[in-house]
Amino acid sequence: MKQKFDIITSTCVPLPLENVDTDQIIPARFMKATTREEKFFGDNLFHDWRYKADGSFNQDFVLNNPIYGGQILVAGKNFGSGSSREHAAWAIAGYGFRVVISSFFADIHKNNELNNFVLPVVVSESFLKELFDCIAANPSMLVEVNLPLQTVTNKATGKSERFEINAYKKHCLMNGLDDIDFLIENKQKIEEYEAENCRFAR
Amino acid sequence: MNTLFDKIWDAHIVQCVNDGPTQLYIDRLYCHEVTSPQAFEGMRARGLQCFRPKQIYCMPDHNTPTHDQDKPIADAVSRMQVDTLARNARDFGVNYFGMMDAKNGIIHVVGPERGLTLPGMTIVCGDSHTSTHGAMGAVAFGIGTSEVEMVLASQCILQARPKTMRITIDGTLGKGVTAKDVALYMMMRMTTSGATGYFVEYAGEVVRNLTMEGRLTLCNLSIEMGARGGMVAPDETTFAYLKGREYAPKGEDWERAVAYWMTLKSDDDAVFDKEIHYDAADIQPMITYGTNPGMGMAITDSIPQGDGSASFEKALGYMGLQSGECLLGKKVDYVFLGACTNGRIEDFRAFASLVKGRQKAPDVTAWLVPGSWMVDAQIRQEGLDKVLAEAGFEIRQPGCSACLAMNDDKIPAGKYAVSTSNRNFEGRQGPGSRTLLASPLTAAAAAVTGVVTDPRTLL
Structure with a gap:
């Protein structure tokens, strides 16, 4: 059972870059762990942008800037492209983010976030741009993400947008359930399918 | 009026969850050492066995050194990850091709060349380049580790149905222009997110004339346009490539399989959510x-x-x-x-x-x-x-x-x-x-x- 998701109101960490791929979210050399060590992955989130080659902090990177913080990451379009590594979602969750807002997500990464109870919120380009502007003007401004109502609100402007999520996944997030719970309760249906479909020698 | 994708996807639907994803039956799960350990760990934590272990094939490829493979891997962390896969394969009774096994290699190279990947199959792996296998006329796509665990546990996955796109490339490729160049050209035109949300079928004279290896290269790179997967309708090139391969059907099974595979093509009146045309004459190295x-x-x-x-x-x-x-x-x-x-x-x-x-x-x-x-x-x-x-x-x-x-x-x-x-x-x-x-x-x-x-x- 995972942490249930309801309403989150938080400050944001802005990452106004496009096409942030999962190799940047967590470089491959940190994927050698054999357990779900979320803290380890979180500590290495955006590793090569966050740390210099000598291991010291890169003060220019947003995660190292103390004026930004919170449970919401706001990123440019096409977030999470490239590799399917779920380690990227573990790193985001391990760091403490519970929501990622962008105007566009790559498919596999979006699923990985959902399967780790991190909510990907798709907003319009104009909403995203205004959000980046508002955060730049006031890093302590708040955003409310309301899963039951499927709304995201920029508290600085009061503007809201509705975001999409299918009813099944919403139910899972709000109740801390995952897909495996669902699938293993459906074994009989799977066996019936197999009995009717023997296209390949199994 | 179905597309190739629709035909295969529909044949694998166990059920559609109300206002939710499709529960899709998976014919083959491939696993490598990087994205599977936490899935097996999850299975242990839940006290589960693999539902259909014979349909699961594992092999290390990411951490393997490219020299002295007969000796233990020098990097202790890499060795541990490879050893973990071997142990998981043994404990859960799934197929395993270890380092130095003649069947070992990169999972997306091994699947097709051994005849494990066949037309009409659904195939997943915790690796975005699983799209490669679509070249054989399969619905193949990359998944995350939680989804690997779903398949270990139930041989099914919950997945939203993607939209369909057909990319038709007409004409003849010039001298020195390869399948890789075709893919890099498409990425340049489409950007890395141009096909996100879609499953792509590649068609046209260029694709028909590609060898199996060329098609595998083309489909491999589908994910780099954001596509969930890419596929090519199976044809004589596919059948000639597969015939006699170790895990491909034999004898009467082969005849039956080919008869079925011949039906795996988009109908003439099939409607795609998006159609794109490119001309081979525009493609350079x-x-x-x-x-x-x-x-x-x-x-x-x-x-x-x-x-x-x-x-x-x-x-x-x-x-x-x-x-x-x-x-x-x-x-x-x-x-x-x-x-x-x-x-x-x-x-x-x-x-x-x-x-x-x-x-x-x-x-x-x-x-x-x-x-x-x-x-x-x-x-x-x-x-x-x-x-x-x-x-x-x-x-x-x-x-x-x-x-x-x-x-x-x-x-x-x-x-x-x-x-x-x-x-x-x-x-x-x-x-x-x-x-x-x-x-x-x-x-x-x-x-x-x-x-x-x-x-x-x-x-």
Whole structure:
């Protein structure tokens, strides 16, 4: 059972870059762990942008800037492209983010976030741009993400947008359930399918 | 009026969850050592056994060194990950091709060449390049580790139905233009998110005329346009490739299978959510200049001005390149031939054909890494090893190698590598590495000249 998701109101960490791929979210050399060590992955989130080659902090990177913080990451379009590594979602969750807002997500990464109870919120380009502007003007401004109502609100402007999520996944997030719970309760249906479909020698 | 994708997807629906995803039956699950350990760990924590272990095939490929594979892996963390896969395979009773097993190699090279990947199948793996297998006429896509666990537990996955796209490429490819160039061209046109949300079917004269290896390269790179997967309708090329392969059906089963596979094509009146047409005459040998695979150009072109975005400027800054610069003549430090994109026999034939009678440039470090032991054996059977050795190249042992540098094959910071792999992301081939993605022919041209060279000038 995972942490249930309801309403989150938080400050944001802005990452106004496009096409942030999962190799940047967590470089491959940190994927050698054999357990779900979320803290380890979180500590290495955006590793090569966050740390210099000598291991010291890169003060220019947003995660190292103390004026930004919170449970919401706001990123440019096409977030999470490239590799399917779920380690990227573990790193985001391990760091403490519970929501990622962008105007566009790559498919596999979006699923990985959902399967780790991190909510990907798709907003319009104009909403995203205004959000980046508002955060730049006031890093302590708040955003409310309301899963039951499927709304995201920029508290600085009061503007809201509705975001999409299918009813099944919403139910899972709000109740801390995952897909495996669902699938293993459906074994009989799977066996019936197999009995009717023997296209390949199994 | 169904598309090829619809026919296969629909034949695998166990149920549709109300206002939710489809529960899709999976014929094959492939696992490698990087994205599976936490899934097996989850199975143990829940006290579950694999539901259909015979349909699951595992092999290490990402961490494997490309030399001395008969000895224990020197890097303790890599060794632990590979050993963990072996133990999980044993404990859960799934198929396992370990290091030094003649069947080992990159999972996306091994599946098709062993006949494990067949037309009409649904195939998943915790790896975005699972799209490769679509070349055989399968619905194949990459998934996360939680989803790997779903399939271990139930041989099913919950998945939203993607939209369909057909990309038709008409005409005939020019001399020196390969499947890799076609893919890099499409990425340049579509960007890395142009096909997100879609499953792509590749069609047209160019695709029909591609060899199986070429189709595998094309489908491999579907994910780099954001597509969930890519596929090619099975035809005589597919059947000829598969016949007699170890795990392909035999005898009467083969006849029955081919009869079914012949039905796997989009109906004439099939409607796609999106249709795109490209002309082969517009496609030249390609090379990338940026930090995503969509940042490519014809090798004779100059780097474009870009959109003035922070992302574009950051990319060129990382690469040490400037708008307006032509890459021809640019000094190259490393050449990498291999990966699930271009580690097949045809890629080695192409590379060898160009370097034959020439010599490796002295300042270039070249890593030639077959995609599997079967490819390695073919290289030797065809005498390509001798051609390559005479030109100053050595062949390493199979694995993912420098594609993502999880083993020792890392491109040093600041160095330029012409690479036949799939991604030029920052740090992908090692921290600070600078990747220029290109075809095996372009890689060979760089390897013998020491600079970025249009391969057509050497053919």
